[in-house]
Amino acid sequence: MILNSAHRAYMALALQEAQKAIKKGEVPVGAVIVNDQGIVAKAHNNVETKKNACYHAEILAINSACKALNSKFLDECMLYVTLEPCCMCIQAIYTSRIKKLFFGASITPYTKGLIDNSPKMLEVYEGLLEKESQMLLTSFFTSLRNKKTTL
Amino acid sequence: MILNSAHRAYMALALQEAQKAIKKGEVPVGAVIVNDQGIVAKAHNNVETKKNACYHAEILAINSACKALNSKFLDECMLYVTLEPCCMCIQAIYTSRIKKLFFGASITPYTKGLIDNSPKMLEVYEGLLEKESQMLLTSFFTSLRNKKTTL
Numbered sequence: 001m002i003l004n005s006a007h008r009a010y011m012a013l014a015l016q017e018a019q020k021a022i023k024k025g026e027v028p029v030g031a032v033i034v035n036d037q038g039i040v041a042k043a044h045n046n047v048e049t050k051k052n053a054c055y056h057a058e059i060l061a062i063n064s065a066c067k068a069l070n071s072k073f074l075d076e077c078m079l080y081v082t083l084e085p086c087c088m089c090i091q092a093i094y095t096s097r098i099k100k101l102f103f104g105a106s107i108t109p110y111t112k113g114l115i116d117n118s119p120k121m122l123e124v125y126e127g128l129l130e131k132e133s134q135m136l137l138t139s140f141f142t143s144l145r146n147k148k149t150t151l
Numbered sequence: 152m153i154l155n156s157a158h159r160a161y162m163a164l165a166l167q168e169a170q171k172a173i174k175k176g177e178v179p180v181g182a183v184i185v186n187d188q189g190i191v192a193k194a195h196n197n198v199e200t201k202k203n204a205c206y207h208a209e210i211l212a213i214n215s216a217c218k219a220l221n222s223k224f225l226d227e228c229m230l231y232v233t234l235e236p237c238c239m240c241i242q243a244i245y246t247s248r249i250k251k252l253f254f255g256a257s258i259t260p261y262t263k264g265l266i267d268n269s270p271k272m273l274e275v276y277e278g279l280l281e282k283e284s285q286m287l288l289t290s291f292f293t294s295l296r297n298k299k300t301t302l
Contacts, residue, residue, distance in 0.1 A: 052217040053224055053247045054210070066203040073204055088246050091239035096204045 003128060007080075010034055011102060011129040014080045017044040017057065018136050024049050028136040031057035031081040033065040033074065033098075040077060041065035057081060058089040062096050073097040082133035083107065084126065090115060094122060101125070104133030154279060158231075161185055162253060162280040165231045168195040168208065169287050175200050179287045182208035182232040184216040184225065184249075191228060192216035208232060209240040213247050224248040233284035234258065235277065241266060245273060252276070255284030 010032050017030025021044035029045040043060035047053055058081050065074055078100040085093060085103065093101060100123045101115075115124050161183050168181025172195035180196040194211035198204055209232055216225055229251040236244060236254065244252060251274045252266075266275050 047223055050217075051221055051223045052214060054213060054217075054243050059205070062205060063203060066201075066205075070202055072198055072202045086242070086246075088239065088242035091237070091242055092205050095237075095239050 003125065007102060007125075007128060010039075010078075010080045011082070011104060011133075013039070013042065014057075014082050014104070015129060015132055015136065017042050018082045018133070021045045021057070022136060022140055028140050029057045029081065029083045031061040031079060033061050033077050033079050035069075035076045035078070040068050040074075054088065056086065056089050058085055059092055062092055062098075066096070075099055078102065080128070082129070083137065098122065102128045104129045105137055106130070107134075107137070154276065158253060158276075158279060161190075161229075161231045162233070162255060162284075164190070164193065165208075165233050165255070166280060166283055166287065168193050169233045169284070172196045172208070173287060173291055179291050180208045180232065180234045182212040182230060184212050184228050184230050186220075186227045186229070191219050191225075205239065207237065207240050208234075209236055210243055213243055213249075217247070226250055229253065231279070233280070234288065249273065253279045255280045256288060257281070258285075258288070 014030040014032045018028040021030060022028040026045045026048050031043050032039060033041040041061045041064035043057050043064055045057045046055045046060060058079065061079065065077060066072060073096060075097040077098050079093060079098050080102045082104040084106040102125045106126060165181040165183045169179040172181060173179040177196045177199050182194050183190060184192040192212045192215035194208050194215055196208045197206045197211060209230065216228060217223060224247060226248040228249050230244060230249050231253045233255040235257040253276045257277060
């Protein structure tokens, strides 16, 4: 698959979501769900603000997309997320039957096996706007270390 | 650990939640979250009603408990669920740092590895009110087959 400007534009939008997260003191991860008609849902990591460790960008984007489409499955949808999904999120992506997953940075290599060995029909494209996604995360954690706080 | 009447009572409450689900045409799975003070959250599978394939009983109970306790982690909590958690839910249970998991019926042996090999400090007790939990599921799927509908 050739990644065209539309793919980059959607990931840029996910990055904008990640920037919203960083302004709120959240780990900067953003997600966008699109279908053939365009954008269905946008969300960012909201763990600290909403006080729920499961409120990752992907989960919130899936919840929002299901509401927007009034559908329990998202089988015509593509998910763009700035960071490789964690084990919980990758399972939620399978459960909601998302068709294609694009992610940027990769700091959780242990989910790789889950993605590679999945029997599900999920197409995965990694490294889209990887540098930009990674830079946002690095600057967030560097600033956190300088403040000597932890999440 | 000796399972006492309090454990059975909480699982009976989870079964009541599962019965609410069956009345709505949902796969009958119920969950209850408790801490030292008592019941924190109750929920049942709501995939069809809320049109979201990720709205399993455990996920909804976790969301509700985080709101009730105003806490992103549930490290003092125990989760009672009538059916062995799926891969998505077990990861959500780890992510939210639930302390103890009690489940009833077991129809998803593939999550067993995830539970057994987890590095997390989750204590797991299986088979609590197993027969009752299983009977509810069997009667639901039998009735579904008789109606020749699928979920």
